[in-house]
Amino acid sequence: MNITKTNPGADTARADTPAMLPPVDVVEDTTRIVLYADLPGVPKDKLNLRVEADTLTIEAEVSLPMNTQMEASHAEVQVPRFQRSFTLGQELDRAHISAELKNGVLTLTIPKAEHAKPRRIEVVAA
Amino acid sequence: MYRNPFTSDLLAELERLQRQAQRFTGPATSIRGYDRLGFPALNVGGTPDSVEVYAFAPGLDPKTIDVTVERGVLSISGERAATLPQAGAPGGGATVHINERFQGRFQRAISLSDDADPARVSASYTNGVLHISVKRRESSQPRRIEVH
Numbered sequence: 001m002n003i004t005k006t007n008p009g010a011d012t013a014r015a016d017t018p019a020m021l022p023p024v025d026v027v028e029d030t031t032r033i034v035l036y037a038d039l040p041g042v043p044k045d046k047l048n049l050r051v052e053a054d055t056l057t058i059e060a061e062v063s064l065p066m067n068t069q070m071e072a073s074h075a076e077v078q079v080p081r082f083q084r085s086f087t088l089g090q091e092l093d094r095a096h097i098s099a100e101l102k103n104g105v106l107t108l109t110i111p112k113a114e115h116a117k118p119r120r121i122e123v124v125a126a
Numbered sequence: 127m128y129r130n131p132f133t134s135d136l137l138a139e140l141e142r143l144q145r146q147a148q149r150f151t152g153p154a155t156s157i158r159g160y161d162r163l164g165f166p167a168l169n170v171g172g173t174p175d176s177v178e179v180y181a182f183a184p185g186l187d188p189k190t191i192d193v194t195v196e197r198g199v200l201s202i203s204g205e206r207a208a209t210l211p212q213a214g215a216p217g218g219g220a221t222v223h224i225n226e227r228f229q230g231r232f233q234r235a236i237s238l239s240d241d242a243d244p245a246r247v248s249a250s251y252t253n254g255v256l257h258i259s260v261k262r263r264e265s266s267q268p269r270r271i272e273v274h
Contacts, residue, residue, distance in 0.1 A: 023228070024226055025227045026224040027220055027223070028220065029220040039254070040183065041254065064180060064255060064257070065257070067178065069174060070171040071172055073170050076167040077167050077182055103254045104185065105185040105254060
């Protein structure tokens with residue numbers, strides 16, 4: 001998997017292909033934001049993470065080992081593609097995003113920039 | 127659109143209409159937020175000698191997934207643990223902004239055709255997809271009979 005930073009406006013051609021919206025959980029604490037996305041059936045090499053200006057985009061393709069003779073009789077997942085975008089605030093350090101893909105769950109950790117972390121100020125008795 | 131004129135269950139009709147309406151939410155098929163009835167999503171298909179089932183169930187420990195076949199019904203069940211901090215937990219300060227992913231107990235069942243052999247079932251879990259293959263009984267394979 002690769003996280004690439006591209007110029008705004010580049011590579012938007014795929015935005016029109018139908019895709020599923022992966023369900024996500026987003027948690028924020030004092031030092032970072034963590035995003036969990038369900039991407040079942042996506043191997044590491046089919047996952048594409050992009051940060052363009054303020055937008056984080058997750059794009060992935062489902063790749064299942066399938067018998068070529070198989071005929072589907074009931075398909076609840078019909079589009080083998082995921083795509084979802086999020087806007088990131090200025091306080092997030094997009095240069096240090098880390099990602100892990102395990103058992104079809106993507107965990108993205110986006111740390112907050114140093115200047116945005118809360119700092120406790122000592123109050124001294126005067 | 128199929129409407130059953132003989133329905134006496136209004137609630138089921140309303141649910142069916144709502145499901146149909148949800149399908150037309152735009153050009154992209156949306157799978158956001160598995161609801162209680164729909165996790166994991168299933169794709170079922172067949173080959174000449176097997177029935178193939180794919181359950182889209184990411185984030186599980188394969189040892190805790192229960193796959194059983196009883197009286198011709200294949201049942202997939204288990205529990206997905208919450209990855210989010212519970213409200214009021216210590217080490218606090220964490221805020222949950224979005225919570226769409228399914229968590230909790232789930233169970234889905236598929237009826238298998240008569241020619242599926244429950245003694246020949248294999249299951250594997252890769253990239254969050256549970257793949258179950260049920261071989262069809264040998265005696266049900268079409269056989270060509272020689273004419274002398």
